[in-house]
Amino acid sequence: MTDRRAPSHPLFAAVYDPAMAAVEGTLLRPHRNYLVDDLRGAVLDVGAGTGAMFPYFDAVADGTVSFHAVEPDPYMRRRARETADELGVDIDLGSAGAESLPYDDDSFDVVIASMVFCTIPDVERALSEVARVLRPGGEFRFFEHVLDDGWRARVQSLIAPLWKRVAGGCHLTRQTASLFAADRSFDVVEVDRMNLGVTPIRPFVRGRLRKRA
Numbered sequence: 001m002t003d004r005r006a007p008s009h010p011l012f013a014a015v016y017d018p019a020m021a022a023v024e025g026t027l028l029r030p031h032r033n034y035l036v037d038d039l040r041g042a043v044l045d046v047g048a049g050t051g052a053m054f055p056y057f058d059a060v061a062d063g064t065v066s067f068h069a070v071e072p073d074p075y076m077r078r079r080a081r082e083t084a085d086e087l088g089v090d091i092d093l094g095s096a097g098a099e100s101l102p103y104d105d106d107s108f109d110v111v112i113a114s115m116v117f118c119t120i121p122d123v124e125r126a127l128s129e130v131a132r133v134l135r136p137g138g139e140f141r142f143f144e145h146v147l148d149d150g151w152r153a154r155v156q157s158l159i160a161p162l163w164k165r166v167a168g169g170c171h172l173t174r175q176t177a178s179l180f181a182a183d184r185s186f187d188v189v190e191v192d193r194m195n196l197g198v199t200p201i202r203p204f205v206r207g208r209l210r211k212r213a
Helices: 010-025 029-036 054-060 074-087 123-133 150-166 176-182
Strands: 042-046 066-070 091-094 108-114 134-145 186-194 204-211
Touching: 010 074, 029 054, 029 108, 029 134, 029 204, 042 123, 054 074, 074 091, 108 123, 123 134, 123 176, 134 176, 176 186, 176 204
Parallel strands: 042 066, 042 108, 066 091, 108 134
Antiparallel strands: 134 204, 186 204
């Protein structure tokens, strides 16, 4: 039975990869490489989308890392499955949303979120789930776009309702890095803000948090 509460954006899923191809091959490449640097153990990709991280997982796969991913949108998930099959990379791909991860406590060594927390309805609950499934000492690695400053922030706020409708539920005005850094389940390893991209998708933050014992 299909979960009617799950996101479903067939048109957005169809155009996402072609629309992002040039950006993926240039601006985003070093930041995705950052997310997979020195991976170890069990890795979870939260909100895998169409599988943009999968080629990077394939590049670092060495038999010592197990890859898992969740994506609640069936149209995005179908494309992610196709991407994994084309690459021949072994990824356990599930249909759950980030707010209710189907894994035991302390299951993963690394959890990765790449341009996904902008679309998650309940960000705090999702972050709590990330903390729950990470083992103590495990890392949460992220790369997200956030609210800008000044006139750019005003533009983002103005177009945010329409943008959310046409861009798969994406929120333009979230202050994700501040929320992550304030969470008591984690210690901040590093957080960097970069004036990357163009308005309204600018700036980005990337970083690593470590789950406290």
